Amino acid sequence: MTSASNTFAVKPFRIDLGSEIPRLKSLVKNTRLPAKDLSPGDVGSDKISYKGLSLDSLRGLQTDWVENFDWETQQAELNQFSHYTVVIEEQTVHFVHQKSKDPDAIPVILLHGWPGSFHEFSPIIKTLTESWTSAFGKNVSYNVVVPSLPGFVFSSVPPANWTLDDTARIYNTLMTDVLGYSTYTLHATDWGSVLGYSLYSSFNTTVRGAHLVMIPFPSPSPEEIVANNITLSDVQKVAQQRAIDWSSTNGGYYTEQTTKPNDIGLALYDSPVGQLAWIAAIMKLASDPRAGTPPSVLDNTAILTSVSLYYLTESFLSSVWIYAQNANSLHFVYTKPPTDAPLLFSLFEYNPAFWPEEYVAKIGNLVSYKVHDFGGHFAGLDNPPALIGDIREMGLYFKA
Template identity: 55%
Template sequence: MFLPFSRYLAFALLSIHETVCTELGTSPFNLRPFSINLSSGVRTMLNKIKTTELPHFPEYPGVGSSFGIDLNTLKSLRKEWLTSFDWGKEQDSMNQFNHFEATIEDLTIHFIHEKSSDPDAIPLLLLHGWPGSFLEFLPVIDQLVQTATTSLGKSISFDVIVPSLPGFVFSSPPPANWTVHDTARVFNTLMTDVLGYSTFAVHGTDFGVGPGYALYDEFNKTTRAAHFVFLPFYPLKPDALQALNITLSPLEKFEEQEFIQWDSSGSGYFLEQSTKPNTLGLALYDTPVGQLAWIGEKFISWSDPHAGTGGSVLDSNEILRSVSLYYLTRSFISSLYIYAQNPHGFATEYTKAHTNAPMLFSAFKYNVAFWPPALAEKVGNLVLYRNHESGGHFPGLENPSALIEDLREIGTYWTT
């Protein structure tokens, strides 16, 4: 398989950089190219999928997906996994990007690094959450490294860096007491000491917003802009919003109800993973169909009901390759621990970040949590707020064009 020339060149330059640093004795981080090769475990995985027994009929017909993933949905995904899903093809597509590993604070940190041809490109760190991975951002990378214009006509392109959070897929599990603030410190080291950027911007979603916001708040000399689609503050319910004299538009009222529904009937996983990740992790550790039920249900219920159509790439194949990646890297247990390690990862008291750097926020109609502009203003220097009629919890997969357009607006406000 041949890489496109621009990617080959970027890959070669970073490899030369690694070699020179090693020869000069100036690289304590062991920066090295990385290629995904999990094919040896696929046959065993497929055998386990094939031999897993599921009920012939629903125990309680008619409930559909109201009490979790529907049996027929799970059976359909399982059939596709066995008959048409092609891990080799998916692995090749992942390897079209430049992957690297570095050793930081005794952790192996995996990341994608795609460079723009523009010497003035803004370094942009994209942080995924759970049950996501670097796969969430693959649909947006190619366009972000290309030169485009902001809404005000300013030229913009990015050097894109997509790490795997510690404990997720190819990044090694961190110590038991590890927090999102520790991850922020490691990622600041990655951006500045390993890759040599003096300043950069960050984007975060789901639990990736924890280290993303910590970078924005605590590492404010290097993190000079932030874009979020989630916040590390628990959303407010309607009575609390009313007490703050915050009124909502019809779209915002819909989004608030999406949060209320998640809070009342969709947050059980959050309690389990925050308190008993080992029980859940061990129960599903060697059960790919079990992980599919647990993870697949989140992808389905947290996304736009029109997922997989129009500009959305969040289809059944995307779910299967995400679950396959979790299973084949044996990272299901360690990924759950991010909840238990950060019991207050979503604060109930809103505080302002210690920075004047611009903060941008994008809301998507079917996300599981909602923050109106008045709340986003409480936690950062909000310069832009956009609300989108399509997309859900995984905008990089569900509405990549909108996410790309909003991220480019970082260029409108970028100063170092």
């Protein structure tokens, strides 16, 4: 680690949103839902389907939000982390910077997507700072940095035409010029994977390791996999089918947020239950069906905390604009960037996107491809122990 620059004024930050809770609870309590299911088709009584969140599921979450959810407890848990803000290129960047006691700790930046936030990584942050010894005797620990994407929760709204490549640039500045790390690693999911791959590709002298659970390339079709004589494991077959189902039946929110972000953003701006219905549907459908049972911590409290952060920071509208501003972010030609930095990939069985090892190897210096039979899209909540283990493995390949 080098000395951090004095050019940037890093300010300690503390979450303090409790004053808005009485109004939030009142809105949630007084939101009228249908007395009975008015859907002309079956969406299930207590499960999520591709037709949307069931009335029973939403009503249960609504009741839980009013009667059982304790924002002060969740806020206190989030404030156990070290939060900061800094202005880079006129953008206020909120970030967690949790440092290890180990002087040789490796810097890692964790990159979330939508409908996530820094909260998505809260189960893994402190454990990653702790020393771990591999079977080969190498000690690994991390200094963990978790920024909020522009327009998400406590980070400022970006200007027009701002893309994830722009975010990559200011995040590299955050890691190097602000925090003083000459080299670092990254973990990324969802939109964070687009951002993470931009960092991996464009900042090859500073990014010296990447762990991804998604890549910004189209998933190969089943016919393509067969034509290339690729054999899939049973878990991979489930993941492949999940990806097929998702792409064919669950693109409505993606289309809406890419083409009409202001419509959905304004419609739900002051409707916490509306935001809950929109976000909970994605969180439930994209996660493991066993979510909320160990090792998953993706339960109602996690969902309500996520939605509360969006609502209380008034960032739902600005967050959905990430789709419109990055509508052309998918790479359609598999090419390797000019870097020798190690790339690691983890496949979680119920993540609704699928790439076999042979395809991930086309886009980087792939050194590890792990398959997990538990977990989904939100791995930090869906299977924290597995994600911690895979990020720790990245430290075995890291060379500053």
